[in-house]
Amino acid sequence: MSKQVNILYISLSGNTKAFIGKLTQYFSKQGITVNALNVKEFPEFTKLKLPFVTFLPAFLKGGNGTDNGYTEILTTILGDYLAYENNYIHCYGIIGSGNRNFNKQFALTAKQYAKRFGFPLIAEYELRGTESDVLRIAQRIMEQQKVFEK
Template sequence: MQTIQVYYISLSGNTTSFLKNLDRYFQQEYQKKLKYVNVKNLVKDGKSLAFDIKKHYFAFLPSYLEGGNGIDTGDTEILTTPLRQLIAYSKNREYCLGIVGSGNRNFNKQFCLTAHQYAREFGFSVLDEFELKGTETDIKRIAEKMDRQLTEIPV
């Protein structure tokens, strides 16, 4: 069974919950499984334990911002920097097939803003977005997009 690598951040558990359901769906529908690593667990003594990534992966990122409205203020990332540090390390950005953002639509312009900031900074696409723990429709749509990205990898 093919394994799909995912690096992500989950603080409240919503993104982890989404990935568990996405993994289940991938196994049932695509005969592929996710290997997902919460990079908040790769922090020791306040420092990210970055390493070289040698295979393609996807990133999943909730938005945690410092308040404001996401336009004039409130566009500064907080709590998710270990993922930024991992992607920025060495040539890791080159292996990212895209990022999926999550958040709460109640935050209007800040919804998934961090994922869009990463995409601009690192030069990969935002594959999709979902709210909170996501829905079954989100899982199916995102799985399809991820699978499509995997089939487009040059050999």
């Protein structure tokens, strides 16, 4: 099992960053190092060479969440980072988050990125996530990373 998890993410309201913090603590107890890059804090694009997982909250504008309109806002820099120098080829999956009150818009951006870039949607969680979300997502990350590295 790999002893390192690389994460590319964006956090605007602090929810995703808080979840990454909980995930990092969990992995640390397992002897696994987490290297996390918030593209909002380091907006200068670099070529990524190591396998990584992506976290993306849903920030959308317009529509009612069920049948009309939803345009990604505020998080498009993450898509640009993935596209830069084909960084997405090293991504073994994406994890989406959001607020379930927004119906079909919940984690929608992550689903759109999975389709756009051709990597799997690994999991979803709401807002800052729960302890059970941390355990479930950590397990799925390690499983997907193992598949990707083969």
